[in-house]
Amino acid sequence: MDEHVLDRRRIVRDFWLRLTIPAVLFAGLLLLLFTSVQLDALPPALLITGAALLIGGALGFFTGIRGPHWPIYALIFTGLAVLLLLPHPWQGLTFVPIPTSAAGYAMGKEVAFFRSNLRQPVAPATN
Helix, strand or coil, X not given: CCHHHHHHHHHHHHHHHHHHHHHHHHHHXXXXXXXXXXXXXXXXXXXXHHHHHHHHHHHXXXXXXXXXXXXXXXXXXXXXXXXXXXXXXXXXXXXXXXXXXXXXXXXXXXXXXXXHHXXXXXXXXCC
16 A cells, blocks of 8 residues: 555544544533533533533644644633633533633644644655
């Protein structure tokens, strides 16, 4: 089989293996969220979780592999500040964006690594 195809398969396999770690942690967070949040606070909790995951993922993707890490901290602190200023159901969910943003950031970084690895030229075999 062509060495180039084997290398691409290894890159794709490694990507999915590395992506499962933050994905499993995020699934655990969703399970914890569904079991511990009251029914009236569930829609805001899902909205916060989805927004934090998407924004954290986009931040991880666009900062790239060697990008600055301070934007994720700014995102987390901004989310905490905004949720602390809002009324009851939102204020009780203040700490939800911390692990969600971190999981999204990790997934976005993995996608950036994957994209970078696919763009690198493959050296020809010298057998």
